[in-house]
Amino acid sequence: MTVDLCGIPLRHPILNGSGTFDAIAARRAFGDALLDEFPFSAFVSKTITPEPRAGNPPPRLWETPAGMINSIGLPNKGLDGFLARDLPELAELPVPLIVSVMATSREQFARLVGALAARDEVAAVELNVSCPNVESGLVVGESPEETRALLAELRPLTEKPLIVKLTPNVPTPAPIAVAAQEGGADAVSLINTLRAAAIDPATGAPWLGAERGGLSGPAVRAIALNQVREVAAAVEIAVIGMGGVARGRHAADLLAAGATAVAVGTENFRDPAAGTRIASELDKAA
Amino acid sequence: MSRQASEASADARVTAPLGRRACEVTRNVPSDGYRIFSALDPDGPEPAAGQFYMLATESGWGSEDGRPYLARAFSVADCERERGGVRLDFLAQDVGPGTARLCELEPGERLWIHGPLGRPFSAPAELNPGAPGAVLVGGGIGVAPLALWRRRLLAAGTPSRVLLGFRDRANSGGLELFDCSEVRLASEDGHRGHRGYVTDLLAVLLEGDDAATAAVYACGPPAMLEAVRVMCADREVPCELAMETPMACGFGACFGCAVPLAGSDGYMRLCVDGPVVRGEEIETALVAGSGH
Numbered sequence: 001m002t003v004d005l006c007g008i009p010l011r012h013p014i015l016n017g018s019g020t021f022d023a024i025a026a027r028r029a030f031g032d033a034l035l036d037e038f039p040f041s042a043f044v045s046k047t048i049t050p051e052p053r054a055g056n057p058p059p060r061l062w063e064t065p066a067g068m069i070n071s072i073g074l075p076n077k078g079l080d081g082f083l084a085r086d087l088p089e090l091a092e093l094p095v096p097l098i099v100s101v102m103a104t105s106r107e108q109f110a111r112l113v114g115a116l117a118a119r120d121e122v123a124a125v126e127l128n129v130s131c132p133n134v135e136s137g138l139v140v141g142e143s144p145e146e147t148r149a150l151l152a153e154l155r156p157l158t159e160k161p162l163i164v165k166l167t168p169n170v171p172t173p174a175p176i177a178v179a180a181q182e183g184g185a186d187a188v189s190l191i192n193t194l195r196a197a198a199i200d201p202a203t204g205a206p207w208l209g210a211e212r213g214g215l216s217g218p219a220v221r222a223i224a225l226n227q228v229r230e231v232a233a234a235v236e237i238a239v240i241g242m243g244g245v246a247r248g249r250h251a252a253d254l255l256a257a258g259a260t261a262v263a264v265g266t267e268n269f270r271d272p273a274a275g276t277r278i279a280s281e282l283d284k285a286a
Numbered sequence: 287m288s289r290q291a292s293e294a295s296a297d298a299r300v301t302a303p304l305g306r307r308a309c310e311v312t313r314n315v316p317s318d319g320y321r322i323f324s325a326l327d328p329d330g331p332e333p334a335a336g337q338f339y340m341l342a343t344e345s346g347w348g349s350e351d352g353r354p355y356l357a358r359a360f361s362v363a364d365c366e367r368e369r370g371g372v373r374l375d376f377l378a379q380d381v382g383p384g385t386a387r388l389c390e391l392e393p394g395e396r397l398w399i400h401g402p403l404g405r406p407f408s409a410p411a412e413l414n415p416g417a418p419g420a421v422l423v424g425g426g427i428g429v430a431p432l433a434l435w436r437r438r439l440l441a442a443g444t445p446s447r448v449l450l451g452f453r454d455r456a457n458s459g460g461l462e463l464f465d466c467s468e469v470r471l472a473s474e475d476g477h478r479g480h481r482g483y484v485t486d487l488l489a490v491l492l493e494g495d496d497a498a499t500a501a502v503y504a505c506g507p508p509a510m511l512e513a514v515r516v517m518c519a520d521r522e523v524p525c526e527l528a529m530e531t532p533m534a535c536g537f538g539a540c541f542g543c544a545v546p547l548a549g550s551d552g553y554m555r556l557c558v559d560g561p562v563v564r565g566e567e568i569e570t571a572l573v574a575g576s577g578h
Binding site for chain 1: 299301302303304305306340342348351352353354355356357398400403404531532533534535536537538539540541542543544545546551552553555558573574
């Protein structure tokens with residue numbers, strides 16, 4: 001089941017969600033087998049930011065019924081560190097590379113997209129807009145106006161596909177998706193994690209070092225399916241669906257809801273080869 | 287990511303087959319408040335001591351209240367190549383929904399595993415060039431990886447002194463993984479050996495003349511590991527600590543198992559940069575427990 005995602009040919013519809021698979025670390029754990037049997041048809045990097053980030057103080061994880069809360073805080077090497085150290089290794093992967101980026105101003109977003117636009121190793125850029133614009137104080141991905149304005153700034157910088165990662169923490173994501181399309185985005189991806197918290201039973205205080213985090217896993221699957229349906233009905237551009245996908249059946253549901261491709265996230269943690277398995281299950285079901 | 291660069295890790299870690307695989311459980315026996323269960327891994331390599339596996343049962347994982355959901359990280363307590371694969375032994379204690387399910391495994395059931403994962407113990411001569419042998423310090427359920435390490439050291443002709451501590455009789459399993467005649471024991475309730483902490487035994491041992499040539503390996507609860515780390519740092523004795531903290535994936539994907547690095551505001555990922563770490567690498571061993 002091959003797929004055309006914004007002009008990028010993929011050998012099957014299964015990608016990874018950003019921040020749910022580190023190909024460089026996995027290479028250390030699994031060796032050459034990772035390149036020979038790469039689980040995804042395209043690789044989406046962990047989000048990079050203009051400057052290096054250490055990430056949130058631990059604890060960063062909490063297991064929930066049929067899922068987990070993470071509060072990782074986007075640890076990354078920053079743009080320069082990514083270009084110098086990670087990009088050469090990621091370019092050796094046998095699949096197209098999609099780089100996820102986040103910044104807190106349009107100028108900084110432009111710096112990231114401009115730098116990646118110049119690199120042949122990068123097939124597409126995903127915009128993580130689940131962060132506040134420091135100038136307006138608004139979370140970009142929660143505001144159609146902010147989203148449209150961001151795309152207007154970034155669209156002229158590259159002909160590479162721009163994918164907007166939508167947040168589920170809004171009444172409905174469809175207006176944001178429409179704004180992304182109007183701004184010139186080539187695709188939207190959803191859902192990101194749902195805001196969530198956990199209490200330390202021993203102290204009654206928040207368990208997570210950053211006090212709150214994002215819920216993922218099978219617990220969010222039905223919400224993802226609904227939001228993907230709403231968004232796919234509202235836009236012409238491609239939709240990458242994700243949220244609790246653990247079996248081929250779940251991927252088929254998102255495709256039926258209008259997604260062009262499907263990303264696997266938390267299931268990768270339970271099975272490093274989940275992408276291969278889900279693509280195979282999907283193929284058999286087709 | 288050139289193939290030449292594939293051995294990027296300087297340590298002796300064994301790489302894992304990609305993906306999880308099902309293994310048959312061959313044994314599950316009680317051990318003084320803990321359980322020792324075994325699984326036959328048909329396809330995997332023999333792990334290095336200190337490495338770990340992510341474990342989940344094939345059935346009944348997440349039946350009530352949707353938990354457990356994530357696989358659980360377990361050090362290998364012992365392993366042996368047998369007909370049909372590699373037998374992996376794990377030491378478990380029921381402290382949460384995942385460990386509860388694992389503790390009730392029946393022979394013939396199947397276990398999902400991925401591994402071996404992470405950085406193993408390094409040889410005493412690497413840790414301290416003058417070390418004639420190793421000092422192993424274990425506490426509670428944390429005695430597990432030291433059992434395999436002791437066996438591997440023995441096979442290499444390297445002597446080791448083993449100090450193990452337990453809270454009380456109900457929490458004192460895993461001793462049969464060691465040769466008891468060579469083990470010195472401590473218990474907080476005094477039911478066996480020295481009444482007190484295993485670190486009391488370590489303090490006495492490090493008072494001796496051979497402190498300068500000691501190589502210490504420890505695994506146990508965070509407070510014990512922190513006491514070992516500080517004691518060794520004060521005496522300039524090199525040590526390796528096998529640590530544990532909440533971990534979702536075990537192979538560097540989730541970034542959940544962050545442990546503060548010494549002298550920086552950064553973190554290491556315990557799954558790929560550990561679980562065995564040098565004492566001087568970390569700011570503190572007092573990290574959140576796993577809530578298994």
